[in-house]
Each structure stands twice: as C-alpha cells, then as structure tokens.
Amino acid sequence: MLRTLALLLALTLTLSACDDGDINLFSIQDDIALGAQLRDEVLANPQEYPILPRSQYPQAYNYLEDIRDDILASGQVRYADEFPWEVYLIDDPGTLNAFAAPGGYIFVYTGLIRFLDEKDDFVGVMGHEMAHADRRHSTDQLTKAYGISILLEVLLGNQANTQIADILASLVSLQFSRQDETEADTYSVIYLCGTEYAANGAASFFQKLTDQMGSTPVPEFLSTHPNPDNRVENINTQADERGCDTTFDSSESEWEAFQRSLP
C-alpha cells in the first residue's frame, strides 16, 4: 500500500486535451508507472492470473513478440518507442479475453488463442489491445470516472488512502466506453494496414464473438470491452476506405502449431 501511495503521489500533474477531445490528467510517464503497478499486481497473483512462464514457453512468447513487433513497425503506433510493450500469456483455456494495461502491458488468455481460427484474427485483436494502451483509454477513463477535482487532490497529496486504493482497484476492472472501443477498432485497422497482415482481422474475431453472444456465459471480453453498434461494419469500412489489404494469407499450419504449443 505504501508503495502504491508513493507511486500515486509521485504522479506528475498534467492537464492536456487529447486530439480526440478527451481530457487526460496523467502524463505518459504516469501511464507507464500505473501499467507497471498493475503488471506487478497480476504477477503477484498466480491464483487468479496463472502466467505461462517464459522460460518454459520461449517459442510461444517469441511468436507473440514477433506479432507485436510487426505492429510496432507499422509506423502508426504513437508511443511505439516510449512504452515498454510487454506481453504476457495467461494460462486459462476457459477464459476468452485479453486486456491492456496503460503504458503498453498486454495480457492474452490462452482461451482467446484457442477460440481464434487464424493468425490474422489474432493480429487484429492484438492491434485492438495495443490501441487501447496507445490511445491512453485507461487514463482517459480514470480522469472521467474520478473527476478532475478529486484527481487533482489525489495528485497533490490531499486525499485519503482509501480513495487512492479505490482508483487503483478500478483500474483492474475498468470498462472502456463504446467510443473507446470504436477508436481501438479503427486504430487496429490503421496499424495493420502498414503490415503484411489483413487490416480487418479484428472484424472476424468480433463477428465470431457476436455469433456466440446468445449463448451463456457471455465471453469475458465483452465485460470490459462493450460491443459498439456496427462494429464489424466499421472495421471493414475503415479497411476499404484506406485501401488496405484484407486478404487472410497467414500460414494456417504455423497458427495451429502455436495453438498446440500452449497447454
């Protein structure tokens, strides 16, 4: 708790309007510090987040990191050089989810990888998650949720510890807005358009997810990533309008080998 407190009190105060019009009180360094804090909490809780050890699954991690690097090399990721872009696999074949902490810490459940039929689908989801971090949706939402006056007091050190704990706790279960979802979808296309992959890979993932929405339980992905209207259509339109390649021509055998390499 003390470390958390020190971290939050050390947050530098910035008041800036993003180019999407959102006010974000946090600095880029705050995003990285909050993300690192969240990563440490995840790593310290193997019961809830059983991370696959890199030492035992080096090839799986290399495969993920190659995809991440291809996206970063698109030239479209604003904080490609500033954020650490760490990726982690969570060993939970029954959970269909992925999440991004601020500052570019990406967590992918093995259940999501099992669910997807092709590498291009997965690359689309990676682009979407990386966009949430790169577009700073978490700290936008924190600014909105707590209000500028409360956050100013916290950042200036005038607030009670309980409030600070609340803020960190809310980061874990933060729900993005539908507007954030649409923006993450759009940026997934923008990033992937500059790569060898299909630019609309996220669309087929969301289509498959939507097809299963009638069933229970609702996939965990939708609890933190609300489904905006016309999502699949928006992704496909964005790809068309930008003249992006939408051919799924990644190696199927390579994707299946990746799936089989996981527990």
Ligand SMILES: [Zn+2]
């Ligand atoms: Zn999302």
